[in-house]
Amino acid sequence: AIHRQHATDTADIAAASILHEADVLHVQNQVLEAKVVELTTELVKTQYELKLERVNYKHLHRKVLGLEAQLENQVLHVIDLEQRLACTAADLAAAQRTNEQAAPTTDVIAMCTEHLTMLHEDLDMYDARCAMYEAGIRELWATYVHPSKPELTKHATPPPIHATNKCDKVREPNDADSDDTASIDSDEYSGGQVEVVEMAYHHQLDELCESLAVSVEAQHKQLAAIKAMEIQLEMDKHQYEEDVSTTRCETDVMIGDVDVRYLHEVLVNIDR
Structure with missing residues (x-):
């Protein structure tokens, strides 16, 4: 009986120990399950x-790639704008x-001034030539027409000359009394000498008339040419001033347009 009681006690103790271990394992299992659940949730x-x-x-990478592309485009655009500028x-x-x-304005004015100076010198030359012709006519008039009278002064004018073809015949106001004139000429010259002198006089007078007519006509043409040249020079001067003013205005407008376009494009790029 004692042996049996001892076996029973031993069995009870073993069973109690097993139960205790089972309880401990159960508690540990619950703790481990809780940790597994917590770790699973955290995972x-x-x-x-x-x-x-x-x-x-991925989103940020795509955004960075887009920004890099925009930056590259802006750099290329700025380089293009700098090249265009x-x-x-x-x-x-x-x-x-x-x-x-x-x-240049100075060259145009100098050229016009020089040309006008040359034209005025030509006018002075023609005036001197006309004065020389007038002096020659007065000298011939005093020598052949009125040799006994003093020379004509500068302001005096010879009697009017009536030319038929080329001043072939010279008539004087006092030709009505031809007998008196013939008697005066016969006193100074013989008949043949008078004819020679008259022929030479008429010949020289014809040459003077032709030369004077040509000179007067040339002077009129020269005056007309000078007038036309002055008008043309004045028109060229006004045209040049207008061209210079227009060119300056166009240059200012082009510079302003370039600056405005450049600023507008820069502002648009900044907004982007």
Whole structure:
């Protein structure tokens, strides 16, 4: 009986120990299950956050690529604008140099002044030639027409000359008394000498008349040419001034348009 009681006690103790161990294992299992659930939840949360990070990374990567493309386009656009501005500035400088070299104002004025001076010198030359012809006519008149009378003064004019073809015949106001004139001529010259003198006089007078007519006609033509030249020079001067003013206005407008377009494009790019 004692042995049996001892076996029973031993069995009870073993069963109690087993139950205690089972309880401990159960508690440990519950703790481990709770930790597994917590770790599983944290893993799921981490996986979700990782997916979000991947999505955000892809979105940001695409956005960065787009910004890099825009930046590259803006850099290329700025380079193109700088090249266009440099070309425009070079064209404007070349146009200004061409306008300055083509017809500067000082050269035009100097050329007009020199040409007008030459024309006035020609007029003075023609006036001197006319005065020489008038002096020759007065000298011939005093020598052959009235040799006994003093020379005509500068303001005195010979009697009117009536020419039939080429001043073939010279008539004087006092030719009515031809007998008296013939008697005076017969006292000074013989008949043959008078005819020779008259022929020489008429010949020289014809030459003087022709020369004087040609000189007067040439002087009239020269005066008309000078007048036309002065009008043309005045028109050229006004045209040149208008061209210079127009060129300056166009240059200012071109520079203003380039600046406005450049600023507008820069502002548009900044807004973008």
